[in-house]
Amino acid sequence: MPALLATTALLLTAACSSGGGDGGSSGGSGGATSASPSRQAGEQAPPAMGSVKVVRTVATGLNTPWGLAALPGGGGLLVASRDRGTITRVDEKTGGKTELGKVSGVSPSGEGGLLGIALSPDYASDHMVYAYFTSASDNRIVRVLYDPKKPAGEQLGAPDTIFKGIPKGYIHNGGRIAFGPDGMLYAGTGESGDRGLAQDTKSLGGKILRLTPEGEPAPGNPFPDSPVYSYGHRNVQGLAWDPEQRLFASEFGQDTWDELNAIKPGADYGWPNAEGRSSDGRYQNPVAQWHTDDASPSGIAYAEGSVWMAGLKGQRLWRIPLKGTEASADPQAFLTGTYGRLRTVVSAGGDKLWLTTSNTDGRGAPKGGDDRILELEVG
Template sequence: MTAAALVFAAGCSSGGGDEPDNGKSPTKPEKSTQSPTGKPGADAPPEKGSAKVTRTLTTDLKSPWGLAALPDGDLLVSSRDEGTITRVDGRTGEKTELGSVPGVSPGGEGGLMGLALSPSYASDHMVYAYFTTESDNRIARMLYDEKKPSGEQLGAPDTVFKGIPKGVIHNGGRIAFGPDKMLYAGTGETGDTGLAQDKESLGGKILRLTPDGEPAPDNPFGDSPVYSYGHRNVQGLAWDEEKRLWASEFGQNTWDELNEIKAGDNYGWPEVEGKGDGDEGFHAPVAVWKTSEASPSGVAHAKGSVWMAALGGKRLWRIPVRGVDGEPKPQDFLTDEHGRLRTVLAAGGDKLWLVTSETDSRGTPEKGDDKILEVEVK
């Protein structure tokens, strides 16, 4: 067996998430957390939260992955395996395919993944996408012209950043514009664990770029796009009202993570999975889960908490991060009710959009899969 094949066989999560099952039976799930930096206060979230699906917006999506909200409340959703972007009416759920993204080469965990709107979308109408090609993972932007006929509304991709390592597994894929209007991208180490600690590699990192794809000014490593490193596979990025960046991360066989991201910090993989011993000089996670309970992909922030979509765990996690004194106490909701959960997006106030992931070759699709659900939280 080749070295790459050995990594594929041995370096995968047992949680049934975005990676092949290695056949190990996880122990009874444990919940272990570490304190975020939030301070106690009068605006602290209630000790117990809730999450309730209020409606199914749309059904019959195929391998949905990325989600972005348009100014009028409609949604754009990417199909990882089909390489298309579809507009979903935010009121009726009606679907309109905008077109395919040229150059997408789906396979394994790769394909058309994260979506984000330009911070100047009102004037430039640019949609950003993270996708896998024959040679790499890259980020491109496309003009979205609503005046053109259906199927022709996406302009040709303008590649703004390329060269992110690709693999059968661990391609990362989430992109988001931060409060600073910079473009952040979560990448994976492709199963080659050494890439995560190599600051010259783009794999196993969170990248920070200008909208034109240049390394953002004041990045921690000079003229480098690397913002943080030591990651295994980052598929969730979200900011809270204090402008703190939160990222979800797939563990291998033991611990999945939620991390608070600080510029220049090392998050430990592959030297540490989960909390470690606390004296290695790595930035420890805020919360960890057994992989059978999580295998986390998207995250969003709403009502003082980070909400995390779990693939293998088939549930929605709430991690309070506002006004918390001591360890946050994660709560899980919707367990085994809607299958694998891929993406969660804040929809304003107490609402979230939640995307299921049963048609991505890892699930057990039923009639109507996959879906976008509207969820009311507190």
């Protein structure tokens, strides 16, 4: 088993609104990580030590970027602005920006607003963009038609609401959406600050949901006629699959442990009864865990045998090498403090990643050019 990484404990008492990540972390000891070696046979573990090279800055001058989706064939990157409620196309070669339009109905406040976006599995034929956002009454998922032939600012159609009723709050709105290898739509939700919702399988808060592209509970879900896929989550903002179609999710802790979890249908991930590793067999233990000062994780992506996890309060990119659904070595940090808060990381194919910063979200310290998209080469 790899040794724990240990550093001096830093006792912080900063509240959710004073510089933490979107998990509402209120501090904790800094530096330690936890990861277990895999005992699954038949899979080659990646090297214990990896690498990150910043290839270039793709774009600058973005306002509260949150969701990111790559158009097929090098057609550009779609970026959602949390606070403005707009979607912008970024030319991935020149960095030029074109505002497609505003998603109507977005009501930004606190950690809420226009959050995750994802392209339809049939995007080549239907040109639909899915979006998760906070409205005046709830969090919901809509799909909008993107028509690049229309004038800039008018390229988004009216939202078609496919799913609503996800609890909203000033904090913990979740917001990540992604289509899985099975063609179903997965959504990470938060418990909106109401801890009890996470353990209530009839509530949509503090869950990972699995839906059809039309917004119905997906066939084969663990609870009959329910969109709930897993529960006991505090605030899920990262979803990614490995080549074996195994789902991983990042989760904000409160005072002690942030988590990377391997998701099993119908499983309970413990919140609020357990945070991080637990000896209680009712709850799933994380693949790896971090003190909240070191992570506050949002987006994740899979590349080169590892999950790559963006840290907000931690201001670093974490690499978690995997063998099966377990960590094969200690997590490794990159870009620590170099670009500030990191929000979203998306696979760009092979050993390339897109990474967005999040310094204009009210909790960062914006520098000239913030916020930005970076292109990374990882190994």
